[in-house]
Amino acid sequence: MQKSRKKEQHIAVFGESGSGKTVLVSSFYGAAREQPHGKDNLFSVVADKNSQGRFLHQNYLGMRGSAQLPLATRFESESYSFSVNVKDSSNRKSEKGRPFDALRLVWHDYPGEWFEQDVSGAEAERRVATFRNLLKSDVAFILVDGQRLRDNEAEEERYLKALLTNFANGLLLIKDQLLENGKPLVEFPRIWIFALSKCDLLPDTDVFAFRDLLVEKASNEIDQLEEVLAGFVEEPDALSVGEDYVLLSSAKFEPGKIDVTQRVGLNLILPIASMLPLERHARWAAGMRSRGKVYKHFVDGIGAMAAALGGIGAIANKLNKGDNRLVKALGFVLIHFGSAIEEAVKLVGDKLVEANKDAVAKEENLRATLTSFRMDLANGEAEKVFIRSDR
Ligand SMILES: Nc1nc2c(ncn2[C@@H]2O[C@H](COP(=O)(O)OP(=O)(O)O)[C@@H](O)[C@H]2O)c(=O)[nH]1
Numbered sequence: 001m002q003k004s005r006k007k008e009q010h011i012a013v014f015g016e017s018g019s020g021k022t023v024l025v026s027s028f029y030g031a032a033r034e035q036p037h038g039k040d041n042l043f044s045v046v047a048d049k050n051s052q053g054r055f056l057h058q059n060y061l062g063m064r065g066s067a068q069l070p071l072a073t074r075f076e077s078e079s080y081s082f083s084v085n086v087k088d089s090s091n092r093k094s095e096k097g098r099p100f101d102a103l104r105l106v107w108h109d110y111p112g113e114w115f116e117q118d119v120s121g122a123e124a125e126r127r128v129a130t131f132r133n134l135l136k137s138d139v140a141f142i143l144v145d146g147q148r149l150r151d152n153e154a155e156e157e158r159y160l161k162a163l164l165t166n167f168a169n170g171l172l173l174i175k176d177q178l179l180e181n182g183k184p185l186v187e188f189p190r191i192w193i194f195a196l197s198k199c200d201l202l203p204d205t206d207v208f209a210f211r212d213l214l215v216e217k218a219s220n221e222i223d224q225l226e227e228v229l230a231g232f233v234e235e236p237d238a239l240s241v242g243e244d245y246v247l248l249s250s251a252k253f254e255p256g257k258i259d260v261t262q263r264v265g266l267n268l269i270l271p272i273a274s275m276l277p278l279e280r281h282a283r284w285a286a287g288m289r290s291r292g293k294v295y296k297h298f299v300d301g302i303g304a305m306a307a308a309l310g311g312i313g314a315i316a317n318k319l320n321k322g323d324n325r326l327v328k329a330l331g332f333v334l335i336h337f338g339s340a341i342e343e344a345v346k347l348v349g350d351k352l353v354e355a356n357k358d359a360v361a362k363e364e365n366l367r368a369t370l371t372s373f374r375m376d377l378a379n380g381e382a383e384k385v386f387i388r389s390d391r
């Protein structure tokens with residue numbers, strides 16, 4: 001078999017020490033490992049590094065079996081790489097036409113302490129180097145710790161303002177080193193999602209209540225953060241800060257017991273990583289007057305995804321052959337990808353459900369997986385676990 005061609009999606013997860021980052025990635029992976037291989041599962045998630053996969057799985061099993069928590073990993077920044085492999089199909093033809101065979105999710109963890117302490121010398125350089133990994137991410141999550149909200153009940157602003165201010169200041173501290181000659185970046189996360197971690201501790205808080213709390217108690221700090229982030233990028237209008245919200249819980253934690261089957265929002269991570277950039281970048285690209293580097297970056301990035309979602313064979317085949325010259329010619333991109341992207345973005349509601357059924361019936365498993373991701377996002381909204389920006 002030919003080596004699998006993978007479309008990479010990076011995400012960045014920012015959270016203070018203890019906010020739930022390690023438990024989150026462990027629960028994400030453990031749950032994926034528990035998925036039985038079978039007819040109903042269109043894809044499987046496998047860690048690209050065996051040792052990393054075992055570490056995460058072990059964390060998960062420790063929580064499930066003996067209510068044991070993963071060891072704290074203060075100050076460490078980690079990147080985890082997962083392959084999302086689509087089930088083989090008996091329909092050979094469907095396999096051939098698709099623009100890529102699998103997804104790769106690269107998950108970057110950033111400890112909040114980085115933003116609380118000013119460092120210099122080798123440590124500062126190491127941080128900037130690690131931070132560069134972040135730049136490939138389309139989506140960044142900022143974890144708001146449910147435990148800390150509960151601890152600060154009725155004066156949540158104390159925690160929220162400090163969290164966001166530290167974060168904005170930390171970004172400013174490394175800005176000069178990150179931008180070469182002060183030049184704003186084309187590639188930088190542009191979708192910044194607020195995520196309530198440990199939402200099991202706040203059972204009465206749905207995603208709207210979470211959003212309202214942030215807006216009510218920390219809108220100045222959100223504005224400041226947005227301004228700081230806008231200072232990093234070319235085309236700063238193409239930026240969503242605090243427009244998308246999600247609730248997350250890695251398990252239900254009770255004294256002496258961790259119920260890992262009770263998870264919230266973890267099933268949205270892959271759909272958010274893969275589908276949100278498609279919609280958002282398409283919308284931004286469509287509204288751009290200047291068709292410069294940022295425009296091209298968006299369209300290049302989402303073209304293959306749109307083709308896979310729509311099952312558009314001809315374009316997919318061109319991509320398949322790796323005819324980069326063609327793909328890079330802006331005219332081609334505009335005419336062909338433009339319509340594929342438009343089609344893909346319009347695929348919602350009943351049309352989406354139909355497309356998913358069609359893909360399942362034809363065993364076009366990549367298309368079936370991606371359409372199911374979009375359905376997951378819609379379900380997350382309906383269940384008040386997820387708010388998607390409508391701007
Ligand atoms: N209630 C609840 N507690 C959690 C959850 N995730 C993590 N925790 C608690 O938060 C602690 C810190 O989590 P950890 O993932 O190590 O935080 P990190 O420092 O951000 O990696 C854990 O030891 C758990 O006690 C969750 O989803 N719900």
Ligand SMILES: [Mg+2]
Pocket residue numbers: 021022023072073074
């Ligand atoms: Mg950790």
